[in-house]
Amino acid sequence: MRTIRAEAAARDPDAAERLAELFPMKLLERYGPVISGYVAINEELDPMPLMKRLADAGAELCLPRMTERGISWRLWSFGEPLERRPFGLSEPPEDAPEAEPTLILTPLLAFDAKGNRLGYGRGHYDAALAALREKGRAFACAVAYAAQQIDSVPIEPHDQPLDWAITPVGSIPLFMMRNMAALKGG
Secondary structure, eight states, rough: HHHHHHHHHOOOOTTTHHHHHOTTTHHHHHHSSSEOOOOOOOOOOOHHHHHHHHHTTTTTEEEEEEEETTTEEEEOOOOOEEOOOOGOEEOOOOTTBBOSSSEEEEEEEEOOOOOOOOOSSSOHHHHHHHHHHHOOEEEEEEEEEEGGGGSOOOOOOTTOOOOOEEEEEEEEEEHHHHHHHHHHHO
């Protein structure tokens, strides 16, 4: 999946800008105002143009910061400094105010139509999403190239489903696909 993502990134250098244009702003209205994004590493699809659009529309932004307990969400605005951290991550400083996002733009390696997500194998996003969902509303939106959608992602009991996926060619309401599959017995 890393190779597929890298090939998609190489074929489509304008993907991040198109993704920002195609994002359905009704998601901000319904699931905002606190939006978590991420700083892309390797060939991840860069959510920054989308985050800029959301901030310009009134969203309050935050980014993940890895701690000993897992992911902590920290408020962040464009122009504020980020710290270089292990694994090539850029994160808000430790003293940045904590946040509880209600719309989480989520990086990944692959996803399927049922909303299953293949991450990097450590379960950090799953644990963070589960904690947010226990406290209330949390809507997980994959940010991906269309080529990252596959037929089926293997899942484990702790995996948290995605609710939506946005790609440079359009968006997919995964919660609806998951519900239709459940009605069909799949």
